[in-house]
Amino acid sequence: MSNNFNELQAAETFLMVVNGGSFAAAAKLKGENPSSISRSIAQLEAHLNVRLLNRTTRQVKITEAGETYKLYARQMLENQQAARDALTQLQSGKPQGVVRVSLPVIVGEKILAPRLPEFHERYPDVHLQLDLSNRNALIVEEGFDIAVRMGPLQDSSLRARKIATIWRKLYAAPAYLEKHGVPQSPADLARHQCIAFSQRGDLKEWEFWPRNDQGLSQKHRVASWLTCSSPMMVVRAIQAGLGLGRSADWMLQGALARGELVEILQDWYCDNPAHGGLPMYLVFPPGPGSQLSLKARVVADFLEEAVRAEFKKA
Numbered sequence: 131m132s133n134n135f136n137e138l139q140a141a142e143t144f145l146m147v148v149n150g151g152s153f154a155a156a157a158k159l160k161g162e163n164p165s166s167i168s169r170s171i172a173q174l175e176a177h178l179n180v181r182l183l184n185r186t187t188r189q190v191k192i193t194e195a196g197e198t199y200k201l202y203a204r205q206m207l208e209n210q211q212a213a214r215d216a217l218t219q220l221q222s223g224k225p226q227g228v229v230r231v232s233l234p235v236i237v238g239e240k241i242l243a244p245r246l247p248e249f250h251e252r253y254p255d256v257h258l259q260l261d262l263s264n265r266n267a268l269i270v271e272e273g274f275d276i277a278v279r280m281g282p283l284q285d286s287s288l289r290a291r292k293i294a295t296i297w298r299k300l301y302a303a304p305a306y307l308e309k310h311g312v313p314q315s316p317a318d319l320a321r322h323q324c325i326a327f328s329q330r331g332d333l334k335e336w337e338f339w340p341r342n343d344q345g346l347s348q349k350h351r352v353a354s355w356l357t358c359s360s361p362m363m364v365v366r367a368i369q370a371g372l373g374l375g376r377s378a379d380w381m382l383q384g385a386l387a388r389g390e391l392v393e394i395l396q397d398w399y400c401d402n403p404a405h406g407g408l409p410m411y412l413v414f415p416p417g418p419g420s421q422l423s424l425k426a427r428v429v430a431d432f433l434e435e436a437v438r439a440e441f442k443k444a
Contacts, residue, residue: 144196151189218311225424231261232269232277233277235360242260242433272356275414282405283411289413289416295329295407296410299393301368305392313394320353324374326358326376337399338350
């Protein structure tokens with residue numbers, strides 16, 4: 131093993147090979163030749179005493195040990211960058227560096243996007259990498275600094291800050307109600323067309339809780355002719371008179387004000403009142419303490435400020 135071996139540099143090369151799928155792809159990124167990349171990986175494997183990649187004449191495949199090391203290699207590089215950012219911020223007193231954020235599409239497009247000019251003016255040296263998706267990203271494995279999550283948290287190891295409560299309600303367009311009638315109870319939904327938001331496929335039942343706090347919740351089968359993972363598509367379909375649907379009122383301020391939508395079954399909750407509605411959280415990777423880096427803290431605070439301002443209008 132050469133005395134000049136640098137595991138951090140070799141780990142960076144390893145990730146380039148894994149992400150690019152070949153030594154040639156990594157060589158192109160680094161401006162080196164493939165033999166140099168291969169030599170660096172071989173030195174890393176010798177240093178760790180484990181095989182990270184299986185090579186064939188056609189492709190490179192990561193081993194089980196390589197998958198494990200990939201997580202720590204990414205963390206090593208992120209920690210190095212975080213240390214640099216922290217020292218730079220300490221000297222300048224200003225937040226700067228890259229912050230990776232995972233958030234639902236509707237939160238990114240409806241809440242954050244209109245406020246990006248304000249954020250950039252406040253923090254010109256903070257670089258945002260936004261992943262807009264309705265999936266729950268793997269925060270640690272995918273290297274996110276912050277994520278926005280709706281609903282109960284599944285991973286207790288993550289740090290979280292509750293920033294809002296969502297109450298869904300049932301809506302319909304006046305034209306739909308004129309044609310199909312107004313449901314008087316959840317049981318009436320069996321005779322109506324419903325538009326459902328779901329990330330897991332077709333929904334068979336909707337649950338309702340009486341607002342007078344008397345009686346148990348009721349589950350009713352619904353005919354969801356349209357089920358999709360986009361909450362805005364659900365809203366658009368309801369506005370078009372294609373059926374009844376559940377949505378959070380903060381998404382519908384304009385449509386409600388213009389009379390394009392009407393709330394129905396107002397004596398019933400669409401979310402369990404015992405749970406205080408549907409919570410929205412800012413979620414952070416687990417760490418030794420509760421203190422966020424300055425760059426992550428300003429992004430988290432700005433997101434919370436933007437969400438609260440949006441919900442206050444509803």
